[in-house]
Amino acid sequence: EIVLTQSPAVLSLSPGETATLSCRASETIGNNVVWYQQKPGQAPRLLIYDTSNRATGVPARFSGSGSQTGFALTISGLATEDFAIYYCQQRRFWPLTFGGGTKVELK
Amino acid sequence: EVQLLESGGGLVQPGGSLRLSCVASGFVFKNHAMNWVRQAPGKGPEWVSGINNGAANTYYADSVKGRFAISRDTSTNTLFLHMNNVRVGDTAVYYCARVHSDYYQTNGPLEFWGQGTLVTVSS
Numbered sequence: 001e002i003v004l005t006q007s008p009a010v011l012s013l014s015p016g017e018t019a020t021l022s023c024r025a026s027e028t029i030g031n032n033v034v035w036y037q038q039k040p041g042q043a044p045r046l047l048i049y050d051t052s053n054r055a056t057g058v059p060a061r062f063s064g065s066g067s068q069t070g071f072a073l074t075i076s077g078l079a080t081e082d083f084a085i086y087y088c089q090q091r092r093f094w095p096l097t098f099g100g101g102t103k104v105e106l107k
Numbered sequence: 108e109v110q111l112l113e114s115g116g117g118l119v120q121p122g123g124s125l126r127l128s129c130v131a132s133g134f135v136f137k138n139h140a141m142n143w144v145r146q147a148p149g150k151g152p153e154w155v156s157g158i159n160n161g162a163a164n165t166y167y168a169d170s171v172k173g174r175f176a177i178s179r180d181t182s183t184n185t186l187f188l189h190m191n192n193v194r195v196g197d198t199a200v201y202y203c204a205r206v207h208s209d210y211y212q213t214n215g216p217l218e219f220w221g222q223g224t225l226v227t228v229s230s
Contacts, residue, residue: 049216
């Protein structure tokens with residue numbers, strides 16, 4: 001199965017700063033990576049699909065990039081509501097797999 | 108408004124069985140592939156199973172293959188997960204999730220999620 005490695009595990013930043021989250025795949029997965037945001041006690045929320053497409057209602061400060069095995073989620077100008085855990089997921093091969101997550105916390 | 112409402116979770120002994128349900132509303136259920144994703148306490152999400160819109164194709168994680176079965180009932184707009192021979196490692200919040208409306212494939216992005224139902228496997 002495809003293993004997704006997210007880094008860093010924790011990112012400590014202040015509001016207004018830029019967050020760059022990395023997701024590396026064990027094999028090439030084209031552009032089929034998805035990003036989710038999860039807050040405590042809530043279900044994951046779709047943010048970005050197929051590398052760079054923002055889901056409905058997602059602010060423009062969220063952007064995705066990358067291809068094949070290396071992907072990134074960038075949050076330009078962190079808002080207070082962006083402090084959460086972010087997961088990448090690959091949908092190219094069965095079984096679908098998720099990364100271990102990056103927690104973006106308030107510095 | 109799309110809504111997914113899971114139920115059926117609870118405490119079950121190892122080796123026991125449980126059936127989870129997910130009632131869908133706010134969209135044409137028969138047109139969308141659906142998936143189950145679980146999340147153990149303090150861990151990241153883990154995909155469990157998926158089913159296409161017509162129920163002809165089903166997919167399973169290796170960890171549940173042969174023990175769990177996914178199904179759907181278009182007449183009641185309900186997705187099911189039949190869980191047999193459960194293990195302690197199956198303890199998690201189970202979410203049902205609908206594939207993004209732009210994708211017919213079962214492995215499409217998961218656009219809408221329910222609030223989850225907690226399954227605890229313990230003696």
